[in-house]
Amino acid sequence: xxxxxxxPMTAVAKPLRDRRLITRGLDRCSLPVFSAWLAPWFVMLAxxxxxxxxxxxxGLNQTNMDNRFAFGLWIFLDLxxxxxxxxxxxxxxxxxxxxxxxxxxxxxxxxxxxxxxYSGAIxxxxxxxxxxxxxxxxxxxxxxxxxxxxxxxxxxCYLAVLTLEYLPIVLxxxxxxxxxxxxxxxxxxxxxxxxxxxxxxxxSFFHQGSLGGLYGVLRGRPFxxxxxxxxxxxxxxxxxxxxxxxxxxxxxxxxxxxxGITGKKLVAADVKMTLGKISGWLLIPYVLLKSVxxxxxxxxxxxxxxxxxxxxxxxxPFGFWVLLAEIVVCGFVPAILLIRRATRSRPWMLVLSAxxxxxxxxxxxxxLTIQTLALPTLAFDKFMVYYPNWQEFAVFGAVVAYxxxxxxxxxxxxxxxxxxxxxxxxxRS
Amino acid sequence: MPRKTHRYGMVIDVDRxxxxxxxxxxxxAENNVAPAPAGANExxxxxxxxxxxxxxxxxxxxxxxxxxxxxxxxxxxxxCPQQAVEVDxxxxxxxxxxxxxxxxxxxxxxxxYHARYFNWWDPSWPAGMxxxxxxxxxxxxxxxxxKCNFCHARLQAAQDKAAGSGKQEIDAxxxxxxxxxxxxxxxxTFGDLADAASDVVRASRDGRAFRLLPKLGTEPxxxxxxxxxxxxxxxxxxxxxxxxxxx
Amino acid sequence: xxxxxxxxHWTFAHIFFVSVFLSIAAALAGIVIASLARGGRDIANGRAxxxxxxxxxxELPLELRQCRHAVTGEAPGRICPNAFxxxxxxxxxxxxxxxxxxxxxxxxxxxxxxYRYYHRGHTWVTPQKDGTLLVGLDxxxxxxxxxPDSVRMPAPGxxxxxxxxxxxxxxxxxxxxxxxxxxxxxxxxxxxxDGWYLRVQPDSHPPDLRHxxxxxxxxxxxxxxxxxxQCALSPDADTPLLADGGVxxxxxxxxxxxxxxxxxxxxxFLEP
Numbered sequence: 001x002x003x004x005x006x007x008p009m010t011a012v013a014k015p016l017r018d019r020r021l022i023t024r025g026l027d028r029c030s031l032p033v034f035s036a037w038l039a040p041w042f043v044m045l046a047x048x049x050x051x052x053x054x055x056x057x058x059g060l061n062q063t064n065m066d067n068r069f070a071f072g073l074w075i076f077l078d079l080x081x082x083x084x085x086x087x088x089x090x091x092x093x094x095x096x097x098x099x100x101x102x103x104x105x106x107x108x109x110x111x112x113x114x115x116x117x118y119s120g121a122i123x124x125x126x127x128x129x130x131x132x133x134x135x136x137x138x139x140x141x142x143x144x145x146x147x148x149x150x151x152x153x154x155x156x157c158y159l160a161v162l163t164l165e166y167l168p169i170v171l172x173x174x175x176x177x178x179x180x181x182x183x184x185x186x187x188x189x190x191x192x193x194x195x196x197x198x199x200x201x202x203x204s205f206f207h208q209g210s211l212g213g214l215y216g217v218l219r220g221r222p223f224x225x226x227x228x229x230x231x232x233x234x235x236x237x238x239x240x241x242x243x244x245x246x247x248x249x250x251x252x253x254x255x256x257x258x259x260g261i262t263g264k265k266l267v268a269a270d271v272k273m274t275l276g277k278i279s280g281w282l283l284i285p286y287v288l289l290k291s292v293x294x295x296x297x298x299x300x301x302x303x304x305x306x307x308x309x310x311x312x313x314x315x316x317p318f319g320f321w322v323l324l325a326e327i328v329v330c331g332f333v334p335a336i337l338l339i340r341r342a343t344r345s346r347p348w349m350l351v352l353s354a355x356x357x358x359x360x361x362x363x364x365x366x367x368l369t370i371q372t373l374a375l376p377t378l379a380f381d382k383f384m385v386y387y388p389n390w391q392e393f394a395v396f397g398a399v400v401a402y403x404x405x406x407x408x409x410x411x412x413x414x415x416x417x418x419x420x421x422x423x424x425x426x427x428r429s
Numbered sequence: 430m431p432r433k434t435h436r437y438g439m440v441i442d443v444d445r446x447x448x449x450x451x452x453x454x455x456x457x458a459e460n461n462v463a464p465a466p467a468g469a470n471e472x473x474x475x476x477x478x479x480x481x482x483x484x485x486x487x488x489x490x491x492x493x494x495x496x497x498x499x500x501x502x503x504x505x506x507x508x509c510p511q512q513a514v515e516v517d518x519x520x521x522x523x524x525x526x527x528x529x530x531x532x533x534x535x536x537x538x539x540x541x542y543h544a545r546y547f548n549w550w551d552p553s554w555p556a557g558m559x560x561x562x563x564x565x566x567x568x569x570x571x572x573x574x575x576k577c578n579f580c581h582a583r584l585q586a587a588q589d590k591a592a593g594s595g596k597q598e599i600d601a602x603x604x605x606x607x608x609x610x611x612x613x614x615x616x617x618t619f620g621d622l623a624d625a626a627s628d629v630v631r632a633s634r635d636g637r638a639f640r641l642l643p644k645l646g647t648e649p650x651x652x653x654x655x656x657x658x659x660x661x662x663x664x665x666x667x668x669x670x671x672x673x674x675x676x
Numbered sequence: 677x678x679x680x681x682x683x684x685h686w687t688f689a690h691i692f693f694v695s696v697f698l699s700i701a702a703a704l705a706g707i708v709i710a711s712l713a714r715g716g717r718d719i720a721n722g723r724a725x726x727x728x729x730x731x732x733x734x735e736l737p738l739e740l741r742q743c744r745h746a747v748t749g750e751a752p753g754r755i756c757p758n759a760f761x762x763x764x765x766x767x768x769x770x771x772x773x774x775x776x777x778x779x780x781x782x783x784x785x786x787x788x789x790x791y792r793y794y795h796r797g798h799t800w801v802t803p804q805k806d807g808t809l810l811v812g813l814d815x816x817x818x819x820x821x822x823x824p825d826s827v828r829m830p831a832p833g834x835x836x837x838x839x840x841x842x843x844x845x846x847x848x849x850x851x852x853x854x855x856x857x858x859x860x861x862x863x864x865x866x867x868x869x870d871g872w873y874l875r876v877q878p879d880s881h882p883p884d885l886r887h888x889x890x891x892x893x894x895x896x897x898x899x900x901x902x903x904x905x906q907c908a909l910s911p912d913a914d915t916p917l918l919a920d921g922g923v924x925x926x927x928x929x930x931x932x933x934x935x936x937x938x939x940x941x942x943x944x945f946l947e948p
Binding site: 060061066067068069070071128129130131134135137141143145146147148149152214217218219220221222304305306307308311372373376377378379381 | 466468469470472473474481483492494502504507508509510511512513529530531532533534535537538539540541542543545546547548549550551570571572573574641642643644645646647662663664665666
């Protein structure tokens with residue numbers, strides 16, 4: 001009778017082959033399935049690395065960039081991922097400095113996203129410049145008047161900050177933390193994380209802004225040029241605000257995607273809604289300021305440079321719809337959807353709004369990089385067309401693949417989600 | 430004793446330019462520009478001076494466009510992260526230092542005149558062509574930006590010649606950029622804009638003279654001149670008839 | 677830029693810019709150096725075990741962190757604020773006076789003799805006549821793993837600290853560490869066949885055993901642990917199948933579905 005109480009369950013699943021590397025109590029798919037997931041990303045990475053090799057070996061003639069389109073897909077990629085990766089600094093700021101404790105559930109993902117975004121961006125930059133071995137020149141001969149100098153210094157320091165924030169997460173791996181030195185180093189480093197978060201916030205403010213400043217100071221390109229406060233054009237401030245607004249949205253999108261792919265609940269719904277709420281409330285001032293800035297630019301700044309405003313939008317395919325899409329469809333609309341609890345509490349609405357917000361910021365970066373260069377400046381200039389070639393897409397793809405691989409490995413072998421055990425307790429098999 | 434400061438500039442008479450391209454060829458020869466490799470198009474070539482064809486109805490004219498040697502808040506100088514560009518105080522020439530250039534191409538984005546060119550390839554000359562190279566000018570490696578520098582090597586040669594004869598200042602006739610020298614119709618007047626008595630100052634003050642995109646405030650030192658009103662209207666973006674596809 | 681470069685001169689902007697970035701670089705370097713230095717000091721002072729346990733304890737789910745007095749019903753719902761180190765706990769001192777009673781040797785049919793002190797990590801401590809303390813796996817621990825396939829014992833002469841690592845056991849390819857129940861120096865190590873694992877010379881005489889369970893507490897604690905084991909077998913239920921607990925099988929870990937053995941082992945021995 002006593003034995004009947006303990007009916008043994010047949011083993012429905014064999015233990016994982018790499019169980020010893022995976023945090024106790026967390027379910028992960030089998031190693032062959034995981035390898036099958038990673039395989040296509042490695043292929044994408046390999047193709048991209050080959051394209052990188054071609055560019056480094058033979059020169060940038062391997063791309064479709066030219067003298068009129070000196071910045072192309074890669075610069076757009078850099079600006080885009082840095083804007084999306086802003087969730088790292090902003091979540092860190094909200095958690096460690098503003099003490100918004102519920103973000104503890106998502107901070108690890110935010111840090112990893114930041115790390116892959118910034119390391120990917122720097123890797124692409126090194127391929128994009130004509131002489132990568134001269135990268136240290138900016139540090140030895142800095143031009144303090146150039147926004148690009150500021151960007152270089154800031155993102156180098158910030159990558160160091162992100163590495164120091166990622167390191168403790170890596171050291172929490174089950175196997176690694178058995179080593180007493182690693183464990184203790186991680187513990188001590190984690191005690192200083194608020195200081196790191198503060199430095200990261202300061203650095204991020206400046207480089208997000210300077211990336212905007214890159215375009216805002218171009219008096220030779222009235223499409224991009226903006227007046228501003230002192231040496232800082234309005235794009236400096238708008239970039240900071242848009243990055244802060246879209247960071248939580250991108251984080252939310254990635255979390256939803258990871259939950260969808262893994263079929264697990266990893267983060268409580270109300271934390272995701274909080275991320276959406278933060279995004280929404282930052283998008284509102286951003287959209288308002290951007291609208292004011294656009295009007296001032298079109299009617300005053302641009303006219304002073306001798307450029308008629310609507311002329312910018314008479315070239316196919318950049319019609320007036322670009323402004324509408326950026327400010328209204330992908331700015332105002334997600335802002336309203338995210339600040340209202342009724343819309344925010346529906347998961348698919350939340351994800352859609354976050355996607356729209358991210359699209360809006362990417363569109364903004366695209367417009368300033370590509371449309372700026374496409375538009376004529378001299379009276380006898382033509383409208384320029386540019387399409388990236390396969391090598392440029394391949395390198396872009398390599399960065400995406402790198403991000404997916406690093407995140408997948410982190411997801412499998414590191415305890416990223418403090419709420420995971422709790423949320424998956426009921427659905428055990 | 431320090432030399433006088435100069436402001437070298439040009440006035441290009443559009444009515445005299447026949448679009449023959451001799452200036453482009455002379456420039457390429459003087460500055461050791463390598464032949465374009467297979468696969469190069471006109472947007473990837475290095476043409477420190479380039480001829481633009483402009484039309485109005487049935488009429489056509491040619492504008493040689495080169496680095497404007499902007500004097501005020503020079504767009505390319507302020508943006509270079511390595512300080513690989515600077516305005517030389519003595520001559521007013523905007524210098525590009527290819528040895529320091531990282532190849533980030535930010536200056537190319539900044540230049541409204543599209544006067545900067547990137548070395549998309551390693552330069553290579555067919556066998557035997559090395560003997561045509563100008564020994565006074567260093568060729569550039571791939572991955573760096575270059576542009577017109579008013580044949581600075583010729584300025585240095587003139588300064589060496591003046592120093593050789595014990596003079597402080599150069600003889601104006603000794604410093605003539607290659608494009609000016611090659612032009613068959615003498616369309617380009619070159620000289621020191623700081624010298625009130627020079628031809629170039631007189632030509633720049635001609636009522637028919639104009640500069641490109643003056644409202645940007647870059648203060649170019651390259652002037653153009655034409656009797657035709659529609660050519661002068663090309664100074665500003667809003668004045669000309671835009672080429673290319675409209676929405 | 678720096679002295680030696682032709683035509684360069686320092687402006688306020690240069691000084692400001694360079695100072696800001698040097699300060700940031702210095703701060704980052706400082707953080708790394710401070711962490712390494714403090715870490716080195718922690719290891720030298722033998723604090724690694726404490727740090728490890730405080731990290732592990734924080735990761736345990738709430739129900740595993742219940743105060744011993746919550747388990748007995750004296751302080752329902754109380755979560756331990758001291759990581760199971762009751763020696764310095766004011767609340768425990770208040771409850772302690774009442775805990776002198778006996779328990780019968782069999783709690784839920786398992787061997788829990790009264791002459792032993794028990795640790796939440798499923799070890800027992802028996803004071804010996806020569807002043808040393810003998811440490812072994814308690815009945816639940818033994819029923820869980822039976823005879824472990826291999827053990828990794830601390831070297832004689834090394835220190836153990838309360839709630840630090842005692843030893844590591846391996847069963848069917850799964851490894852788990854067992855918490856050390858007392859402070860002291862390892863004098864001798866035993867084997868699973870011996871029935872004990874460590875002989876420890878305690879730091880103080882008499883040894884401080886306030887944090888260990890005995891007497892009437894055992895029954896409540898053991899039945900709670902057995903409930904948890906039952907839940908481990910039945911995936912959907914939060915409550916055990918039978919009210920009376922039943923009899924625990926030998927090598928119980930083999931009854932648990934293979935995919936969950938690692939997790940259950942970790943839960944029972946408090947290693948997240």
